[in-house]
Amino acid sequence: MKSPPLIRELVRATNTEAVLWRAEDLLLYEYDALSVMRQPEAVVFPTTTEEVVRVVGIAAQQGVSVIPRGAGTGLSGGATVAERGILIALSRMNKIVEIDLENQRARVQPGVVNLDLSRAVEDAGYYFAPDPSSQKACTLGGNVAENSGGPHTLAYGVTTHHALGLEIVLSDGDVIHTGAKFWDRPGYDLTGVVVGSEGTLGIVTEITVRLCRLPEAVKTLLAIFDRVLDATRTVAAITARGITPAALEMMDGFTLRAVEAATGAGYPIDSAAVLLIEVEGLREAVEEQAQAIEAVCRENSAREVRCARSEEERALLWKGRKNAFGALGRIAPNYYVQDGVIPRTRLPEMLEFTAEVEKRYALRIGNIFHAGDGNLHPLIMFDARDRSECERVVRAARDLIAKCVEMGGSITGEHGVGVEKNELMPLIFSEDDLEMQRRIKGVFNPSGLFNPGKVLPTGKMCGELRIQIGAGA
Amino acid sequence: MNAAEEKHPVAATQAAEAPQWEHYSKCIHCGLCLNACPTYRLLGVEMDSPRGRIYQMIQVEQGRLRLGKPYAHHMDLCLNCRACETACPSGVEYGRLVEAARSEIERAYRRPWAERWARKFFFDYLLPSRRRLEMAGNVLRMFQRSGLEKALLTSGVLKIMPGRMDAVARLAPRMEKPFFTDWLGRVIPASGGRRYRVAFFAGCIANLAFARLNEATVRLLARNGCEVVIPKAQGCCGALHVHAGLRDTARQLAVANITAFAREGVDAIITNTAGCGAVLKEYPILFERADREWHEPAKGFSARVKDVTEFLASIDFCQDFAPVKARATYQDPCHLLHAQRIRSAPRKLLAAIPGLDLVELKEAEICCGSAGIYNVVQNEMAERLLAAKMRRIDETGADMILTANPGCLLQLRAGVARSTQNQRRVLHVVELLDEAGRKQELT
């Protein structure tokens, strides 16, 4: 089989091993962690910024769009092809370029895996704070594009708080540098604009990140409740006391039974809900905070408050939590995870509503929350072979998101908009708001070369979730 | 005398052993396994990732992908190290899937003739027969001792040969005379009082190439109050056959072993080889869809199989060791860590040796490239993995490298031999325990 002209040019711009174009290979780039979409026309694996520039140039000249891809763990279809285009996969740009411990920062290529960066600096007592549950696989480029967070977002913020500067390839092939090596950067915050842009403004080819010092002491508490309502009330009560834990996670009984079966971390399978709470900092302060939190939990009818006694016990509790999606994946053949945000004071109400939705559509929904930030991850279980069930799943998800918006929340907390939720954007932004966003996109990406059909509404399916559930599974 | 020596009809049963929905549907394509996979880490492509390999299996099942050369290539390139199983939150049993896929490839895909011939010779002719293995071992030993091997390796002749003959030839294990085959059929009494009665699984090639390790294992068990039975009728475990998709031969070997060990009333069946241990523990899977009458006996057999480190760590093991002054590091054998989920047992044993400074190896959970016969058939990939492994080992500053599987020993020794750093000892955990224990007895 002879390669088409586009492929020959891409090979010339990189090398033979850097371009995939055969049907059997492209088949494997039709999915990310959300769903199955279209196949790209080619996948290119650059190793340098110069190669990215050349590839972007060829694509612009030939009029095919370009979709950046990290590890493909995204949950909103961002790294798949919505219309037509080639993928630029950054998995081989995975070098840590520089570690500068004195100034608590590192310069990395975008394909470096989140956890690999923390591992590289842990011996020196540092780590990269944003800790998405997918951190052992997802790339820093993907984290920047999605503005990812994790359980420790509550105290440390999301990726945007840890990205100091970026190198970006624009659609005309220009390479720009945003931010600085320091916190204080003069001028407009272009780093802030690009973080969270989901690959629609440019290809991030280098990232300067902030490294945090590992805390002196960490304490992990597990509060166990017999009523879900008590657990959700406790969340607001803790923060109302002016305590900000490093992490404040909630799992309902259904979820934690699955987690316990999968990990055996010691979660109480007979309870209705648990809160996983972590405090960290200086030793004395941690002790004090832990005691205060325990008191609040007990005031709110916690049946028991346990404290992890060793690093292993703590690691196991977190392993259970971080593997929770997968653990529920063991129960039903498929799941659809939603990602919404509400004010944390309204958690009790939201849970009641979720239970109603479960009944309305005859579905099982597991509840996992980054409760401290009011970020919900209802996991809707289903079997993709049952078409009617698939339809009900999408309707249920839609209802949940609509409720988040109604409560003054948002359509996504951390998984991004992608192709899944771009038609929902009008639910939270006015036409003027959206127009401003379109204009910003027009400045960075005037030809619309990068990741078309994502983030901003196309107006084709207004107000609907765009997901083909269960496809390919 | 081995049942497997008889010729076998075409593999009709293997059709039913393709990857099954109940297993591959557990994969939610989340991608959390990608960075755990050695081939993905090196190549960065989905086709050579666990998620991608499973996706390809599904597409073959659904008729969207041809069961042809590219598919076979990506399945062959998999190390079957099963690191993806440890990483997977959804409990996908990847080993079972890839083994099923390979059995389907075996049935439906015609490999190039040279490859077919080589596989036939090795899997059907050599491995299942103790007599032939021993003959081959003797020939290889003569070749090694005559100086011919050395001459060949230093002459550079191999470098101009096609393929990667030069690198592969350097991996040939030393043949250790006297072979352990002499021990088969013996019963070794426990030293001190008898606390357990165990059977030792001696392996196939290990009888020739790891005769001293086998002896050390038996000695160590005896020292720990075990009477050790070494059944004569045992043979190759069939792990390499299962990995290669040759399930019919594997089943014959399994039946032979189940029968050989069934007669012995023992507390445990012990192996020092992680790859063998993994498959011995998984014999029941072989009989899920064929020869069902062996399923129950296989379960009974597998339930008794223990890795030697697992067994020793579970009993009140003898901690009387002479001090070992060394800085050591431990590489987890994949089939011990990922397939058998054994991590703490070898570390617990090593911690009991006074003076031994054990430093954790970064990325110890990633394959060294040995992977059964992978370093021979996929030599280039294996070499890259070994190079990465040696860099990590160098970082530890260890002067002794420990592991718990013969295949890893060979690979790591090859790594040390070509390293520019100081030569370091590469030992099986059992060898060090045996050495330190015997030294103590002498003093």
Ligand SMILES: Cc1cc2nc3c(=O)[nH]c(=O)nc-3n(C[C@H](O)[C@H](O)[C@H](O)COP(=O)(O)OP(=O)(O)OC[C@H]3O[C@@H](n4cnc5c(N)ncnc54)[C@H](O)[C@@H]3O)c2cc1C
């Ligand atoms: C089990 C599971 C748990 C998860 N938990 C969390 C969580 O706790 N918190 C969270 O925030 N997310 C979570 N996610 C979602 C996902 O892991 C994150 O969004 C992650 O940051 C994506 O990284 P990636 O490398 O896989 O990116 P991809 O999925 O490959 O891409 C994501 C987006 O980033 C763009 N992109 C990638 N690289 C670049 C680049 N170099 N330049 C420009 N654009 C780029 C892509 O075009 C795409 O739009 C989870 C996912 C799974 C499967």
Ligand code: SF4
């Ligand atoms: S094998 Fe497991 S970890 Fe890998 S993609 Fe499938 S479900 Fe995720």
Ligand code: SF4
């Ligand atoms: S068994 Fe090893 S090489 Fe094969 S897919 Fe899993 S992690 Fe990768």
